[in-house]
Amino acid sequence: MSRPATAHRHGGLGQLAATAICGNDITSSCLYVSALAILYAGKLAPLALLLVVCVLYLFRSIYGEVVGAIPLNGGAYNALLNTTSKFRASLAACLTILSYMATAVISASEAAHYAHAVLPAVPVMPATIGLLGLFMVLTILGITDSARVAVAIFVVHMTTLAVLIAAGVVHVAMHGLETLSANMATPSPGGFAAALFFGFSAAMLGISGFESSANFVEEQAEGVFPKTLRNMWIAVAVLNPTIALLALALIPIASVGEHEEALLAQLGTDSAGPWLATAVSIDAALVLSGAVLTSFVGVNGLARRMTLDRCLPQFLLKTNRRGTTHRIVVSFFVLTVSILLITAGELKALAGVYTISFLAVMALFGLGNILLKVSRAGLPRPVRASWPSVLLGIAAVVAALVGNAILNPQHLGVFLDYLIPAMLLLMIMLERIVLLKAGLFTVRSVVASLVRPMNALAQRFREKIEEINAQQIVFFTRGDNVANLNRVMLYIGRNEHTNRVKIVTVVADPKEVPPKLEEEIEFLDQAYPEIDVEFVVLEGQFGPKLIQKLSKEWRIPVNLMFIGSPGDHFPYGLSEMGGVRLII
Numbered sequence: 001m002s003r004p005a006t007a008h009r010h011g012g013l014g015q016l017a018a019t020a021i022c023g024n025d026i027t028s029s030c031l032y033v034s035a036l037a038i039l040y041a042g043k044l045a046p047l048a049l050l051l052v053v054c055v056l057y058l059f060r061s062i063y064g065e066v067v068g069a070i071p072l073n074g075g076a077y078n079a080l081l082n083t084t085s086k087f088r089a090s091l092a093a094c095l096t097i098l099s100y101m102a103t104a105v106i107s108a109s110e111a112a113h114y115a116h117a118v119l120p121a122v123p124v125m126p127a128t129i130g131l132l133g134l135f136m137v138l139t140i141l142g143i144t145d146s147a148r149v150a151v152a153i154f155v156v157h158m159t160t161l162a163v164l165i166a167a168g169v170v171h172v173a174m175h176g177l178e179t180l181s182a183n184m185a186t187p188s189p190g191g192f193a194a195a196l197f198f199g200f201s202a203a204m205l206g207i208s209g210f211e212s213s214a215n216f217v218e219e220q221a222e223g224v225f226p227k228t229l230r231n232m233w234i235a236v237a238v239l240n241p242t243i244a245l246l247a248l249a250l251i252p253i254a255s256v257g258e259h260e261e262a263l264l265a266q267l268g269t270d271s272a273g274p275w276l277a278t279a280v281s282i283d284a285a286l287v288l289s290g291a292v293l294t295s296f297v298g299v300n301g302l303a304r305r306m307t308l309d310r311c312l313p314q315f316l317l318k319t320n321r322r323g324t325t326h327r328i329v330v331s332f333f334v335l336t337v338s339i340l341l342i343t344a345g346e347l348k349a350l351a352g353v354y355t356i357s358f359l360a361v362m363a364l365f366g367l368g369n370i371l372l373k374v375s376r377a378g379l380p381r382p383v384r385a386s387w388p389s390v391l392l393g394i395a396a397v398v399a400a401l402v403g404n405a406i407l408n409p410q411h412l413g414v415f416l417d418y419l420i421p422a423m424l425l426l427m428i429m430l431e432r433i434v435l436l437k438a439g440l441f442t443v444r445s446v447v448a449s450l451v452r453p454m455n456a457l458a459q460r461f462r463e464k465i466e467e468i469n470a471q472q473i474v475f476f477t478r479g480d481n482v483a484n485l486n487r488v489m490l491y492i493g494r495n496e497h498t499n500r501v502k503i504v505t506v507v508a509d510p511k512e513v514p515p516k517l518e519e520e521i522e523f524l525d526q527a528y529p530e531i532d533v534e535f536v537v538l539e540g541q542f543g544p545k546l547i548q549k550l551s552k553e554w555r556i557p558v559n560l561m562f563i564g565s566p567g568d569h570f571p572y573g574l575s576e577m578g579g580v581r582l583i584i
Contacts, residue, residue, distance in 0.1 A: 013220045017147035018213065019231040020154035021297055024290025025103065025209025026232050027157060027239060031110075031284050033206035034244040035263040038256045040407070041199020042188045043248065048199035049206065049241040051396075056207050056236055058393035059362065060229045061385035062369045067214050067225055069372060069381035073301035075214035076361050079368025081309065083375050087430060092364040093306055094422045095357040096211070097299060098415075102354035103208065104295035104336045108132050111288035114281045117262070129337055131289055136333040139296040140326045143219045146293055153290035160283035161239060164264065167271035168246040180249040201403025206240050208358045211365065212294050216301035226383065243267070296329060303328040311429055355408070356415040359401040366394035472500040472554065474561040475583065476542065479505060479514040482523065484564065489528055491583050492562075500532045502554075506542040513537055544576050551578075 013021075037045035066079045074081065075096060081089035105128075112127035138146045172180070188195035213220075213228040220228070247256065247263060250270045259266040264284065268276035304325050307316045316327045343350065369390050372379070405412050428435065473496055475488050485503070492501060503521055507513055518535055525533035540546055551558050558579040565582055566574070574580070 013143065013147055013216075013224060015224050015227045015231070016154075017151055018216075018220045018224050018228045020150040020290075021147060021216070022209050022212035022228060022294055023154050023232055023235060024150055024157065024287050025107075025212055025294035026207060027154075027161075027209075027235050028107065028284075028287045028291045029206040029208055029236075030161065030239045030243050031264055031288070032260075033203055033240055034247050035256055035260045036202040036205065037199050037240075037244055038247060038253060039260065040189065040202045041195045042253055043184050043186055044188055044192070044195050044199055045203070045244045045248065046241045048196055048203045049244050051196075051200050052203045052206055053233070053237040053241065055204070055393060055396040056210060056233050058385070058389045058396070059210065059366075060226075060233055061383055062366055062390055062393055063211075063214055063229055064226050064383035065381050065385045066365065066369050066372055067217055068383050069376065069379045071217055071225070072305065073215055073218045074305040075211050075298075075302065076365040076368055077302060078214075078305060079365055079372065083368055083371035086309070086311065087427075090306075090311055090426045090430060091423065092361060092368075093302060093311065094419060094426055095360045095364065096215070096302055098353050098418055098422060099208070099211075099357040099361055100295040100299040100302075101332070101336060101339065101418075102350045102357065104132065104292050104332075105340050106350055106354060107288040107291035107295070108336075109340070111285045111292070114262075114285040114288065117265075118278060118281050118285070125340075128340060131292055132333055132336050132340075135289070135293045135296050136329050138293065139300055139329045140320065140322070140324050142322045142324050143216070143297065146297055150290055150293055153286045153293075157283055157287040157290070158235075160279055161243075164268055164271065164276065164280060165242055165246060167276060168250060168267055171271045172246070172249045177249060179252060180245075183248045183253050186253050197399070198403055198407060201400045201407065203240070204359060204397070204400035204404075205355060207236055207362075208354070209291065209294060210236075211358075211361055212298040214365075215298040219301065296332060299332050300325060300328050303332070311426060313429070350414075351408075351411065353411075353415050353418050355404050355411060356401065357419075359397055359404065363394055363397045363401065366390055366397065370394075468497045469499040471498055471560065472502055472556055473498045474502045474504055474550070474554070474556055476504050476506065476561065476563045476580075477517075478564070479517055480564060482520040485520060485524055486527075488562070488583050489524055489531065489533075493528065493531065496560075499530060500534070502534045502536055502556075504536045504538060504550075506538045506540055506546065508539065508541070510537060510539065543572055544578055547578055547580060 033049070034045065037048050041048045070078055070082050072078050074093070077089045077093035077096060079089075080092050108128045108131040109124070111131055112122065112124045115122045115127055116124050135146075138149055190198070210229070210232055213225060213232070217225050243264070247267060250267055251259065251263075256263065262281070262284075265277040265280045268278075268280040303312060303316065306312045307314065307325075307328070316331065317325060318327050320326045339350070369385060373387075373390075473492055475492075477485065477488075480488075488503075489501070492498065505513060505517065521533060521535040525531075538546075547558055547561060550556070551561070558577075559581060561580050562583045563577075563580055566572075574582075
């Protein structure tokens with residue numbers, strides 16, 4: 001009997017800790033999503049947020065089936081990696097990393113702004129970098145320490161929202177529903193269908209973070225993952241529509257735009273006074289900080305998985321004493337700080353990266369579910385999403401993606417500015433063997449193109465050297481002893497370019513040749529292996545006529561013929577010899 005796939009679990013995070021890590025991200029969305037939904041949908045904002053709740057319910061089973069069948073870190077990347085090509089999986093990974101990057105930078109910056117609103121002495125930019133550095137350190141310390149911080153933030157956040165909602169309900173009960181009635185009488189912007197569509201598209205940002213749990217599933221205890229999905233769904237289902245409805249009951253729609261950046265703080269002021277607004281602002285700073293932690297934990301799990309699959313450089317797998325891949329965490333910190341400094345804290349452009357990448361990841365995860373059903377039908381899984389659920393969920397996410405592109409077309413260009421370089425880097429890693437082979441081929445081609453002419457040139461050099469050395473040199477000896485002949489050889493070796501020497505003796509009768517001369521010349525031939533020594537005996541009379549004759553026959557210039565110093569009885573003057581040279 002096969003064992004369920006979810007029975008294999010490496011980590012030990014419990015339900016509360018795992019929910020807190022990803023829940024801080026998804027529940028921090030209530031700080032802005034209600035205002036966005038009201039701006040685009042007007043009085044239909046609660047309905048738009050309820051539609052989002054329905055879509056998220058569909059994705060509970062979509063995520064549950066994929067991760068239940070393949071319980072490994074990586075989320076959409078892991079789903080596509082096990083059902084399609086590594087390139088398509090890497091596209092999902094790029095989108096996920098971009099989403100985490102934008103989430104970390106935006107959340108840290110917004111948290112710093114909230115902290116600055118409460119304590120003006122807090123500088124925004126240094127505080128943003130400080131938050132990113134703090135959660136880098138917490139992530140390096142390990143998932144357990146990170147989870148403790150996440151739980152504390154999550155509990156504070158849930159408590160603050162509960163107090164805010166309770167205070168708002170009491171205020172409405174005491175002062176009536178006039179504001180709500182007036183808002184409900186306000187026409188929907190662009191008509192019912194357009195308001196609901198664009199409101200739904202904007203409200204889909206309220207589920208960012210839902211995908212995070214799948215990126216660190218290996219660190220969760222057995223059976224915890226589906227509970228994190230359920231808990232996040234309950235939080236979104238209760239908080240977002242309720243806060244939107246409360247906002248419509250307390251603030252005129254026309255005034256919502258004035259409080260878009262801090263709608264919940266305004267709700268606190270209207271419900272119970274400045275003290276609650278301050279508490280909400282402090283909570284906002286904390287929970288947005290928790291979203292930064294979610295990004296670090298999520299990207300660490302995803303990048304580690306990608307590195308194991310050799311999509312990223314292997315040096316990132318180095319672990320510290322606590323067993324965490326600190327190089328991944330530090331690299332992500334450097335990336336986020338770099339983007340923060342490049343944009344000089346003006347992060348509106350990053351919102352487009354965040355929006356499109358997050359929704360694209362959701363759609364790709366749905367596609368991964370379809371591929372899992374088709375190509376891995378026999379793989380055991382504890383949950384199965386129905387075909388209508390998967391197709392409807394993907395269609396809803398794609399609709400939200402299109403809606404956001406229509407609302408903010410400039411965001412698409414910014415998104416591509418970040419996606420294209422990221423994909424290029426991943427393609428270099430995925431195709432590095434091909435690139436290395438191309439580089440090797442290029443080097444070989446260049447070397448070959450250089451070697452061929454160089455070989456030809458070298459051959460010409462060798463031929464020229466051989467041509468020069470082939471020129472024979474003649475030494476006329478009268479029967480000199482071996483010492484004198486050796487001095488001749490030394491002189492020729494040091495001063496002349498040749499490897500051929502004729503030692504010639506001219507006699508009237510062969511019997512006049514010294515008996516040991518031939519033997520001594522053979523000895524010299526062996527002593528100077530680089531020079532070919534030839535011994536020649538000629539009958540005749542040594543003089544200018546013989547020299548000219550031999551020069552023509554042997555094709556040896558007279559100036560390459562040598563003699564020893566002539567004695568007093570030599571019948572010719574040196575000038576008569578035609579240029580013969582003296583050696584000894």
